[in-house]
Amino acid sequence: MEATTGKHIKTGVFVIVTLLFFIVGLYNIGGKRRVFESTVKLSAIFKNVNGLLAGNNVRFGGIDIGTVSRIEIISDTAIRAEFSIDHKSANYITSTSIASIGTDGLMGNKIVNIAPGNREGTSLKEGGVIKTLPLVELDNAMRTVNKTNDNLEVISEDARIVMNRISSKNSLWSVLMDTSVAGNVKQALTSISLTANNTVVLTKNLNKIVGGINNGEGSIGLLLRDTSFSGNLQHAAIDIRTTGKQLAHISGDLSEMSDKLVRGNGSIKTLIEDTNLVHKVDQAIIEFNSGAANFDTSMVALKHNFLLRGYFRRQEKENKSSSDKSNK
Amino acid sequence: MENVFTRPIRNFLNEAGEISMFSWRFLKEGFKPPYEYGELLRQSFEIGYRSIPLVAFTAFIMGLVITIQSHPALEVFGAESWLPSIVSESLVREITPVITALICAGKVGSSIGAEIGSMKVTEQIDAMEVSGTNPFKFLVATRVLSTTLMLPLLVIFGDVVALYGGYLGVNMKGVTSMHLFWTQVFNKLTFGDVFPSVIKSVFFGFVIGIIGSYKGYTTTNGTEGVGRSANAAVVISSFVIFIVDLLAAQIADLLHLT
Amino acid sequence: MNTGSSNTNSPVIIIKDVSKSFGENHVLTGFNLTVNKGENVVVLGRSGTGKSVLIKCIVRLVDADRGSIQVLGTDIPSLKRDALDAMRSKIGFLFQSSALYDSMTVGENLEFPLRRHRKKNMHYDVNKLVSDALESVGLNGTQKMSPAELSGGMRKRIGIARTLILNPEVMLYDEPTTGLDPVTAREINHLILDVQEKFNTSSIIISHDMNCARMTANRIVVLIGGKCYAEGTYAELKQSQDKNVKQFFD
Numbered sequence: 001m002e003a004t005t006g007k008h009i010k011t012g013v014f015v016i017v018t019l020l021f022f023i024v025g026l027y028n029i030g031g032k033r034r035v036f037e038s039t040v041k042l043s044a045i046f047k048n049v050n051g052l053l054a055g056n057n058v059r060f061g062g063i064d065i066g067t068v069s070r071i072e073i074i075s076d077t078a079i080r081a082e083f084s085i086d087h088k089s090a091n092y093i094t095s096t097s098i099a100s101i102g103t104d105g106l107m108g109n110k111i112v113n114i115a116p117g118n119r120e121g122t123s124l125k126e127g128g129v130i131k132t133l134p135l136v137e138l139d140n141a142m143r144t145v146n147k148t149n150d151n152l153e154v155i156s157e158d159a160r161i162v163m164n165r166i167s168s169k170n171s172l173w174s175v176l177m178d179t180s181v182a183g184n185v186k187q188a189l190t191s192i193s194l195t196a197n198n199t200v201v202l203t204k205n206l207n208k209i210v211g212g213i214n215n216g217e218g219s220i221g222l223l224l225r226d227t228s229f230s231g232n233l234q235h236a237a238i239d240i241r242t243t244g245k246q247l248a249h250i251s252g253d254l255s256e257m258s259d260k261l262v263r264g265n266g267s268i269k270t271l272i273e274d275t276n277l278v279h280k281v282d283q284a285i286i287e288f289n290s291g292a293a294n295f296d297t298s299m300v301a302l303k304h305n306f307l308l309r310g311y312f313r314r315q316e317k318e319n320k321s322s323s324d325k326s327n328k
Numbered sequence: 329m330e331n332v333f334t335r336p337i338r339n340f341l342n343e344a345g346e347i348s349m350f351s352w353r354f355l356k357e358g359f360k361p362p363y364e365y366g367e368l369l370r371q372s373f374e375i376g377y378r379s380i381p382l383v384a385f386t387a388f389i390m391g392l393v394i395t396i397q398s399h400p401a402l403e404v405f406g407a408e409s410w411l412p413s414i415v416s417e418s419l420v421r422e423i424t425p426v427i428t429a430l431i432c433a434g435k436v437g438s439s440i441g442a443e444i445g446s447m448k449v450t451e452q453i454d455a456m457e458v459s460g461t462n463p464f465k466f467l468v469a470t471r472v473l474s475t476t477l478m479l480p481l482l483v484i485f486g487d488v489v490a491l492y493g494g495y496l497g498v499n500m501k502g503v504t505s506m507h508l509f510w511t512q513v514f515n516k517l518t519f520g521d522v523f524p525s526v527i528k529s530v531f532f533g534f535v536i537g538i539i540g541s542y543k544g545y546t547t548t549n550g551t552e553g554v555g556r557s558a559n560a561a562v563v564i565s566s567f568v569i570f571i572v573d574l575l576a577a578q579i580a581d582l583l584h585l586t
Numbered sequence: 587m588n589t590g591s592s593n594t595n596s597p598v599i600i601i602k603d604v605s606k607s608f609g610e611n612h613v614l615t616g617f618n619l620t621v622n623k624g625e626n627v628v629v630l631g632r633s634g635t636g637k638s639v640l641i642k643c644i645v646r647l648v649d650a651d652r653g654s655i656q657v658l659g660t661d662i663p664s665l666k667r668d669a670l671d672a673m674r675s676k677i678g679f680l681f682q683s684s685a686l687y688d689s690m691t692v693g694e695n696l697e698f699p700l701r702r703h704r705k706k707n708m709h710y711d712v713n714k715l716v717s718d719a720l721e722s723v724g725l726n727g728t729q730k731m732s733p734a735e736l737s738g739g740m741r742k743r744i745g746i747a748r749t750l751i752l753n754p755e756v757m758l759y760d761e762p763t764t765g766l767d768p769v770t771a772r773e774i775n776h777l778i779l780d781v782q783e784k785f786n787t788s789s790i791i792i793s794h795d796m797n798c799a800r801m802t803a804n805r806i807v808v809l810i811g812g813k814c815y816a817e818g819t820y821a822e823l824k825q826s827q828d829k830n831v832k833q834f835f836d
Binding site: 004007008010011014015017018019021022025026028029030031055 | 366369370372373376377380481482484485487488510514517518519520522526
């Protein structure tokens with residue numbers, strides 16, 4: 001009988017301990033899912049929820065504050081996502097807060113990020129609707145970056161040739177003799193100003209993206225918490241910006257020079273005498289080159305980032321196939 | 329029309345039908361009084377408590393190994409920090425329940441098959457019958473009930489041990505605090521991971537108990553038959569466990585318990 | 587050597603026209619047998635002729651296809667579960683393999699039928715009953731042993747003790763001496779006679795062992811072809827000229 005009692009006790013201990021594990025586990029899981037807390041229901045209307053599912057997390061300032069409880073289509077362009085938000089955290093969500101959909105980590109679940117609004121907003125009550133922003137599409141942004149990069153390469157190459165000819169004193173004569181130079185310079189200038197415009201747009205875009213990344217917003221930012229990647233992008237943006245400034249600079253100098261050339265009073269004499277101008281152009285070209293080089297480095301780094309690798313490869317392939325076609 | 333092709337099919341269908349009848353008999357008789365509490369507790373001890381070391385050992389190793397094996401794949405993406413979440417999910421959802429069930433099919437299923445089988449061939453079951461005891465209730469119902477109740481518990485226990493093994497595995501390649509590990513685990517796990525896993529282990533337990541008992545209860549041909557019954561109990565229950573696992577995955581998927 | 591005590595001629599077991607088939611194998615084909623109070627009847631037959639099936643029909647371990655079986659005036663085939671259990675508690679059954687529960691000690695083996703059959707009024711001393719039953723087979727003190735530690739003869743004795751603990755009125759022995767050495771077999775035969783004397787039981791003993799039949803039987807029934815082929819005392823049958831009967835005595 002004693003042996004039997006011992007067995008019963010052991011079995012009982014096993015059962016109770018295991019059930020305790022189970023209950024503690026369930027409580028922990030439930031705690032994360034806010035099963036046992038009072039919640040506030042808020043919602044947001046998106047154009048595209050990007051595969052957001054009921055049960056996905058909702059974050060405010062990077063902290064999990066609730067889950068997506070329901071997703072429904074309310075019209076052909078509007079999808080309503082309803083959130084269960086921990087009632088304490090819900091106080092911080094105001095009428096000026098902005099909800100966006102992102103991804104948790106590299107390949108993680110979709111999440112909803114709520115960015116705090118400004119102070120004028122009033123705290124949302126049960127059933128309130130949070131504002132949303134359109135998604136920043138990674139692909140579009142990268143397309144612009146790449147195009148501008150290609151343009152910059154061409155221009156810098158053109159400019160380099162021209163500038164080399166101009167700046168080398170030995171060949172200055174030949175430059176001036178070359179009737180095509182004026183045409184080239186003009187062309188280069190047009191492209192430069194065009195690119196400069198592009199650059200301004202691009203810089204704005206990139207700034208937005210980078211800003212978004214820093215705030216944890218937008219698809220890139222949410223997809224890629226990789227700081228090195230956002231660092232690269234930021235560098236690229238800065239490089240483009242400085243290059244843009246330099247371009248403006250150079251184009252100013254160049255137009256001055258070309259004016260002289262074209263107007264005809266730019267005799268060799270004047271040109272040679274004007275060492276100041278030559279020097280300025282020289283300086284500008286060095287700066288421009290280093291700027292372009294920096295930009296190239298950033299682009300190379302971006303190209304090596306595995307997430308964008310696919311995009312660049314595709315791009316290369318397309319270029320190749322189109323050039324193959326044109327070769328044939 | 330008995331030939332090489334139809335005979336296995338006939339045998340299979342016959343066996344499937346008889347096991348179904350046997351299960352039906354369990355459902356019909358198993359829950360009627362008088363209840364054999366003493367025997368139920370004894371079997372729970374034998375099946376549950378006695379399996380702890382084996383389950384703990386295999387679960388621990390599975391936790392450790394899955395973590396070590398997943399590490400390189402995640403490292404490629406620089407996502408080592410995802411290790412606890414990914415490992416915990418695969419352990420809780422699939423690996424621990426199935427491994428525990430298979431281990432128990434081997435340990436418990438064979439012993440039930442052999443024990444009842446030897447009782448059958450040495451007329452102990454008949455002796456029980458004439459002693460005014462329903463041997464089906466006393467032997468079969470208690471064992472099936474015990475495996476059905478004990479297996480989910482063993483699986484939960486195995487989950488805990490396997491996750492601990494996973495924790496050690498994570499720490500072999502990097503440093504993660506216990507607290508962070510469990511936070512990540514519980515962040516990832518949902519009720520949809522835990523409940524289907526526990527519910528399917530209830531069925532795994534039932535399969536092990538009912539097939540072991542069926543094979544034992546229908547043993548013929550003396551001692552040789554006992555060996556065959558024990559063997560068949562393990563083979564058939566392992567096979568059925570996989571089928572149940574497949575069904576459970578499909579049903580969980582249909583119910584969106586992902 | 588007929589040692590039957592009170593031969594009062596009141597029938598305890600009446601088997602009439604019992605048939606049993608397993609598929610194409612017709613084991614019993616209209617078997618008749620009457621066992622009187624305090625009488626030991628040996629059913630003699632070759633292996634596989636359905637002797638065991640006969641006594642299994644009596645306790646309904648096997649259901650007879652046809653015929654009637656009356657034990658102590660009760661019709662067995664028509665009994666419901668509870669009544670059947672009550673009837674079974676009056677019938678002791680010694681299995682060929684003793685059928686001791688391997689997972690229990692000797693003491694628990696003996697307690698098992700006791701607790702099962704007399705659950706309602708447990709006002710008696712279980713330990714006393716167990717030791718008494720063991721005493722009557724000469725094995726008191728083995729309560730804590732496990733069946734695996736016992737010899738074949740001891741297992742038979744424990745098996746008998748397990749049936750005696752319920753004070754049965756009818757004893758059914760299935761090949762009690764099979765697989766035992768001659769000395770042990772003789773001890774078992776003596777024990778069967780002791781039981782008959784002490785407990786005044788009526789018994790059916792299934793056997794193909796002539797020594798057993800000679801020592802224990804008040805009457806012998808020869809089972810051939812599923813029927814009662816011949817009947818009589820050991821001495822009577824020994825004189826028989828029938829070659830089927832003679833072969834048992836050669």
